[in-house]
Amino acid sequence: MSRDGRATLETVAVAAGVSQATVSKVLNDRKDVAAATRLRVQRVLDQVEYVPPRRTPTAADATGRRTVELVFTSLDSSYAVEILRGVSSSPVDVVVSTVADADDPRPWSTRLAARGRSGAIVVTSTLTAADQRTLARARMPYVLIDPAAELPTPEVATVGATNWAGGLAATRHLLGLGHRRIGVIGGPVAMLCSRARISGYSAALASAGLEVDPALIRHGSFHHDGGHDAALELLALPDPPTAIFAGSDEQAFGVAEAARLTGRRIPEDLSVVGFDDLPISRWFSPPLTTVRQPLAEMGRTAAAMLSAVLDGREPHGRQVELATELVVRSSTAPPPATAATPGAGTGRVRGRR
Amino acid sequence: MSRDGRATLETVAVAAGVSQATVSKVLNDRKDVAAATRLRVQRVLDQVEYVPPRRTPTAADATGRRTVELVFTSLDSSYAVEILRGVSSSPVDVVVSTVADADDPRPWSTRLAARGRSGAIVVTSTLTAADQRTLARARMPYVLIDPAAELPTPEVATVGATNWAGGLAATRHLLGLGHRRIGVIGGPVAMLCSRARISGYSAALASAGLEVDPALIRHGSFHHDGGHDAALELLALPDPPTAIFAGSDEQAFGVAEAARLTGRRIPEDLSVVGFDDLPISRWFSPPLTTVRQPLAEMGRTAAAMLSAVLDGREPHGRQVELATELVVRSSTAPPPATAATPGAGTGRVRGRR
Numbered sequence: 036m037s038r039d040g041r042a043t044l045e046t047v048a049v050a051a052g053v054s055q056a057t058v059s060k061v062l063n064d065r066k067d068v069a070a071a072t073r074l075r076v077q078r079v080l081d082q083v084e085y086v087p088p089r090r091t092p093t094a095a096d097a098t099g100r101r102t103v104e105l106v107f108t109s110l111d112s113s114y115a116v117e118i119l120r121g122v123s124s125s126p127v128d129v130v131v132s133t134v135a136d137a138d139d140p141r142p143w144s145t146r147l148a149a150r151g152r153s154g155a156i157v158v159t160s161t162l163t164a165a166d167q168r169t170l171a172r173a174r175m176p177y178v179l180i181d182p183a184a185e186l187p188t189p190e191v192a193t194v195g196a197t198n199w200a201g202g203l204a205a206t207r208h209l210l211g212l213g214h215r216r217i218g219v220i221g222g223p224v225a226m227l228c229s230r231a232r233i234s235g236y237s238a239a240l241a242s243a244g245l246e247v248d249p250a251l252i253r254h255g256s257f258h259h260d261g262g263h264d265a266a267l268e269l270l271a272l273p274d275p276p277t278a279i280f281a282g283s284d285e286q287a288f289g290v291a292e293a294a295r296l297t298g299r300r301i302p303e304d305l306s307v308v309g310f311d312d313l314p315i316s317r318w319f320s321p322p323l324t325t326v327r328q329p330l331a332e333m334g335r336t337a338a339a340m341l342s343a344v345l346d347g348r349e350p351h352g353r354q355v356e357l358a359t360e361l362v363v364r365s366s367t368a369p370p371p372a373t374a375a376t377p378g379a380g381t382g383r384v385r386g387r388r
Numbered sequence: 389m390s391r392d393g394r395a396t397l398e399t400v401a402v403a404a405g406v407s408q409a410t411v412s413k414v415l416n417d418r419k420d421v422a423a424a425t426r427l428r429v430q431r432v433l434d435q436v437e438y439v440p441p442r443r444t445p446t447a448a449d450a451t452g453r454r455t456v457e458l459v460f461t462s463l464d465s466s467y468a469v470e471i472l473r474g475v476s477s478s479p480v481d482v483v484v485s486t487v488a489d490a491d492d493p494r495p496w497s498t499r500l501a502a503r504g505r506s507g508a509i510v511v512t513s514t515l516t517a518a519d520q521r522t523l524a525r526a527r528m529p530y531v532l533i534d535p536a537a538e539l540p541t542p543e544v545a546t547v548g549a550t551n552w553a554g555g556l557a558a559t560r561h562l563l564g565l566g567h568r569r570i571g572v573i574g575g576p577v578a579m580l581c582s583r584a585r586i587s588g589y590s591a592a593l594a595s596a597g598l599e600v601d602p603a604l605i606r607h608g609s610f611h612h613d614g615g616h617d618a619a620l621e622l623l624a625l626p627d628p629p630t631a632i633f634a635g636s637d638e639q640a641f642g643v644a645e646a647a648r649l650t651g652r653r654i655p656e657d658l659s660v661v662g663f664d665d666l667p668i669s670r671w672f673s674p675p676l677t678t679v680r681q682p683l684a685e686m687g688r689t690a691a692a693m694l695s696a697v698l699d700g701r702e703p704h705g706r707q708v709e710l711a712t713e714l715v716v717r718s719s720t721a722p723p724p725a726t727a728a729t730p731g732a733g734t735g736r737v738r739g740r741r
Contacts, residue, residue: 102483110473111667113466119484120463126491128483128503130455131476138479150481259671288671295673314464315668318612318641320648 042083051079081168101153102128103341106143108160108183109133112258112285113313114330118158118180121334127153127342134160142166148173154341156334159183162191176344176351178337183226190352192344194337198228201326201359202235202280205308208324208361209278210243213369214306218269218276220286222257229254229282232310236280251276255286262289270297270305277370278306284316287323291366302368312362321365329357395436404432434521454506455481456694458687459496461513461536462486465611465638466666467683471511471533474687480506480695487513495519501526507694509687512536515544529697529704531690536579543705545697547690551581554679554712555588555633558661561677561714562631563596566722567659571622571629573639575610582607582635585663589633604629608639615642623650623658630723631659637669637678644672644719655721665715674718682710 048055053076060068061076068076105122107115110133123129130152134143144166147155155170155177162179164187170177178192186193202219209217219236222229237247250272255261262281269276270293281287287309294305301307301321309316312327336355343349401408406429413421414429421429458475460468463486476482483505487496497519500508508523508530515532517540523530531545539546555572562570572589575582590600603625608614615634622629623646634640640662644654652658654674662669665680689708696702 110469110476113469113668115472116463116466116469119468119472123463123484123486124490129485130481130483131472132482133476137477285671288668288673291673292671292675315466315641318638318645320641320644320673322645 047076047079047083050083051076080172081165100126100128101342101345102130103338104130104132104147104150104152104155106147106155106157106160107131107133108158109135113315114283114311115158117313117330118334121331121336122156122338123334124331125335125338125342127338142169144169148175153345154178156180156337156341157182162186164188167191176341178340180333180337181228185227189354192337192340192351192353194333194340194355194357195228196328196333197356197359198231199235199238201310201328201361202232203239204235204359204361205280205310205326206236206239207243208363208367209280209306209308210239210245212278212306212367214276214278215245215370216248216251216274216276216278218251218253218266218279220262220265220269220279220281220290221252221254222261222282222286224254232282255282257283257286259285259289259292262286263293264289266290266293267297270294270299276305277372278308278367280308280310282310284309284311284313284319284323284325286310287316287325287366288319291319302366304371306367306370308367317364319366324364324367325362327360327362329359332357400429400432400436403436404429433525453479453481454695454698455483456691457483457485457500457503457505457508459500459508459510459513460484460486461511462488466668467636467664468511470666470683471687474684474689475509475691476687477684478688478691478695480691495522497522501528506698507531509533509690509694510535515539517541520544529694531693533686533690534581538580545690545693545705546707547686547693548581548707548709549681549686550709550712551584552588552591554663554681554714555585556592557588557712557714558585558633558663558679559589559592560596561716561720562633562659562661563592563598565631565659565720567629567631568598568723569601569604569627569629569631571604571606571619571632573615573618573622573632573634573643574605574607575614575635575639577607585635608635610636610639612638612642612645615639616646617642619643619646620650623647623652629658630725631661631720633661633663635663637662637664637666637676639663640669640676640678640719641672655719657724659720659723661720670717672719677717677720678715680713680715682712685710 044055044058048058053072057068057072058076061073136146139146148169155175157177158180161183167187178194180194182193206217219233221233233252240247253265253268255265266279269279279290281290287307290307291301294301299305309323309325312325316323316325340353344351397408397411401411406425410421410425411429414426458472492499501522508528510530511533514536520540531547534548535546559570572586574586586605593600606618606621608618619632619642622632632643634643640660643660647654647658654660662676662678665678669676669678693706697704
């Protein structure tokens with residue numbers, strides 16, 4: 036034990052029955068350690084919650100700026116650019132990486148801990164209890180943007196958006212146009228943001244005196260295929276929806292393509308609302324009505340929270356939710372049956388058909 | 389002068405009539421130097437082509453990986469994500485920044501030179517002779533991806549795509565479908581890639597025995613508005629085109645919206661071809677026919693070229709062009725007049741209407 040009661044390299048080496056050099060190799064993720072030995076050392080490290088001496092904060096940059104690692108689940112959408120734009124407009128240097136690394140099968144938190152950044156911002160990923168321990172051991176402060184699942188413990192800094200309010204606003208907009216049969220497509224069931232949005236959808240229906248029809252609720256990946264496949268199912272129902280609220284802009288594009296393939300025009304035959312307000316939603320044809328998440332602002336906020344923790348200005352573990360906002364464009368209109376009726380779209384409640 | 393004949397801090401200080409500390413402040417971009425003094429020192433530094441002692445290559449990363457700065461003109465499109473995905477799949481750490489920095493009005497090359505990275509990859513930007521000198525002075529190797537304009541000197545490493553061949557392939561595809569009146573929208577006139585694509589377009593028309601009608605050639609920003617505005621002009625011509633080859637996917641989305649606003653369906657009334665093959669072009673409705681640029685591969689290639697230079701394996705200054713490829717999806721079809729005619733689209737040349 037060191038003077039402050041923390042386990043030292045020596046304690047770990049003795050407990051694991053290996054040399055200090057071997058413990059050091061495991062800590063530095065060197066390849067020349069047998070798998071069984073590595074496992075044994077790792078277990079002891081976990082048990083004693085070994086904290087390596089803090090690396091010099093990355094002041095290596097000649098300008099003295101901090102280096103923050105921005106970790107994405109994947110770089111496959113302009114969602115990532117928006118977050119990146121926000122983080123990179125902050126006075127920190129941003130190193131970008133992804134959770135999966137073809138060259139390195141270790142958990143992302145282990146890789147990250149080995150890199151000696153000032154801190155990290157982790158986007159829409161799952162944080163396990165083991166990840167949390169790894170990052171704590173490396174004394175690396177981090178902020179999660181839109182964490183995928185419930186967190187192991189609450190004392191983690193997070194930045195999200197008001198997903199519930201967004202789901203409510205999108206659904207109210209469609210109700211206001213006169214829609215009564217509204218489909219909703221969430222992301223993967225387990226994802227928090229997805230559950231919050233569908234909960235907002237249900238609340239809007241309930242406050243309009245409408246029952247929630249489980250047949251109108253679907254789940255799929257947040258990508259184009261998720262929206263496309265779920266929309267084909269919804270549109271094949273005996274009593275199909277006249278409007279669909281998608282879980283992301285990408286999903287909404289998939290819904291639009293499903294509508295086109297089944298001979299429906301948007302918005303005349305089907306209204307579509309997205310979620311995110313990526314730049315491309317403005318460029319869609321017709322331009323997409325969507326719920327704006329302030330992604331760049333979320334990136335900037337995460338960077339600011341991290342800087343505050345690094346400066347000792349604020350304790351780690353604040354949770355922030357930035358406001359979502361409905362942006363009405365051209366993909367929503369009154370439903371076909373009522374489009375010609377004067378006075379439609381004033382929110383008259385007729386109950387389910 | 390130092391022993392190898394280079395100017396030293398002292399030479400510069402004497403020539404500028406200031407202390408060495410002041411020269412050092414200017415070199416380190418400290419704020420506490422009067423503007424006039426800074427200018428005088430900067431002039432001397434430029435005259436003597438002062439080279440500061442090479443900073444330690446950024447081996448600060450605990451994993452010993454190199455840090456490369458990836459500089460974008462702007463982070464406003466998924467074009468950037470694609471390049472980033474390629475670079476970040478390479479065994480280097482990637483710091484992302486943009487040419488414009490709200491907090492720092494200095495030229496990007498000056499900022500970059502001060503940061504002590506191992507090297508830089510610069511995307512679709514203009515490299516002036518002054519930028520080139522600044523980076524040479526900092527001894528920072530760099531690779532340009534798709535440089536915006538002709539380079540001051542040829543001994544610069546660049547990665548691009550076969551723009552001319554892409555323009556040729558897109559136009560031949562439309563000719564093959566039976567189109568004879570084909571509009572083309574380039575990016576800004578000065579941009580090299582834009583000129584190459586339009587030149588490919590002209591070559592395709594010429595080899596089909598068609599004259600180039602200058603009224604069908606437009607220029608605009610590579611963004612949505614550029615395509616939208618140019619398409620509205622083209623579609624308002626007395627003899628409008630039946631197909632438009634846009635300079636980017638984003639422009640193509642603008643063309644599609646212009647078509648929708650003027651009551652045209654795609655591809656029944658107007659065929660549209662884009663350029664880039666961003667992920668969103670697959671998700672467009674209808675999915676976009678486009679010329680694929682291997683953007684991720686261009687990013688990976690740039691990173692590999694930079695690594696080769698840093699390893700001393702290759703001299704700086706290689707120019708690489710990766711192949712473009714036509715991807716046919718659903719936004720192109722035979723022109724309205726010939727759509728019902730059997731045998732249309734076989735490339736029969738009828739001359740201009």
